[in-house]
Amino acid sequence: MRRRWSTYALLTAGLVLVVLPFVWTVLTSFKPETEIRRDPPAFLPLEWTLANYDLLLAKMNIGQVFLNSLIVAVAVVAGNLLFCSMVGYAFAKLSFRWKNAVFALVLVQMTVPAIVVMIPQFVLVAKIGLVNTFLGIILPGLVTPLGVFLMRQFIMDIPDELIHAARVDGAREFRIFFTIVLPLCKPALATLGLITFLGSWNNFLWPAVVAQSEDLYTLPVALAIFSGYQGTQYGLLIAGAVVVVLPILTLFVFLQRYFIQGIASTGIK
């Protein structure tokens, strides 16, 4: 019993160390700039203010930037939901020539680091005139190998008999896919949607390379650039960090089941 209590104490101490920086950051974003530099610091703001967020609206055009992040994320999620489940279906339930070779490509793409292909990708996007466009930011992320893997794994568990019965009834593959397979995939699609939303929302490198004018910046890009030349305006930067982090934290708290399922189904198998 005593051991149990010491475990709880250690776990709680760990939790404080993990969560405190978040709490501190959120609280700081509501302090006026002068109070942020106050010594000794006050945990709760002595004077609650939205001044930092007003500044963010004025200087970083945060409304537009937030919307850009959202547009990119929604497009990427939509693409992945459709394409990854199509590809996953083919791998799980259809037979075709070069199947194993194509599947090997999925695994290859999983291991290629973004930084390695970044420059040639950029040259390509520049050649086809997509630099500084939403399409340029979105296009390479429309089918992610992790998503293909996840959907293949899930669709493999759907009983073959369901699909065979439909084939015997004369249904075409596309019809089977859209009316039988996709509706059964709802839990996997929820997980996939969340994972790709998260990936897109937090993605920095590629949007930073493609978006070259302020009206296309996504949140991480705008924040990184801002911290580069407004390095000491902490109120502004901290508020920006909260705007990047908070939507994801909220999603996670309510939908954590799907996040954890995602890891379990891709990581363990």
Added chain:
Amino acid sequence: MTVRERTPLLRGPRGTLRRTGVAWIFVTPFVVMFAVFWAGPLLAGLGMSFTDMRSTDVRDPLGVNLVGVENYLRLFDDELMRQAALNTLVFVVTALPLTLALGLAAALALNSGIARLPAAFFRLGYYLPHITSIIGIAVAWRFLLEPDAGPVNQVLGAVGIDGPSWLADESLALPVIIVMTAWRSFGFDMVVFLAALQGIPRELYEAAEVDGAGRWDRFRSVTLPMLRPVLLFCTVYSSIGFTQFLEEPLVMTRGGPAGATTSASLAIYNEFGSGNYGYAGAAATVLFTVIVALAVLQFRVGRSR
């Protein structure tokens, strides 16, 4: 990993042909994207690394000059590149065990008979940093560690310790980023370990107990061997990710002070920013080779034991 084939209904030349055609329509989106955005660029990057291509050559990428292995030779003479390689190595070999150990410790603690509800609560909290934007985290930590106004030094000051300028100190900046990375990443390993721990059959522990094994013996002879596959997975996964670290130094230190936190990826990113595409391509090729070699090596070692 092999693709399972179940094709009882698809026998016969006509059937197979028809299915083949339809299946290809399903995989075409992936194949086209792979060819255009990965296979092509991977080869182009390799080719680029043997040329003197610069950002001004984008209009006419084929009009560049071949320079052979000159970029690669320059790479090994470049003081900053050598330091970036060393920093990356130090980062990976310290952050990796730290993250794994923290993840394992948290998973073991959560699996040691803690009630369900608090366990879920702790798991939620520990996993939080992993899913949040690195850029956002880096901005927040830069503030927390700010020498005068940052709460870390203010708290240290309150107990009479004069806190250092964490990120401006050549010997402290990289360790700080390492600790922050472990802080951010261990929750992922924890979730993976926890799932694996819960899959270990109880009988194994009972049998070990009957044989008179103590707590440490049971950990060493039951838990660790059963965790080997996920340990290997987390090691490979994290080292691939850690080898590419970039955003943390970019936001927190811009690779400084005096290059002390410049990572291989950040150096490549900066060369790209300066327009040296050929040179950056050579560095990227070396990085990719190292990452692939590392993964293969880890699989060899992890499987053979």
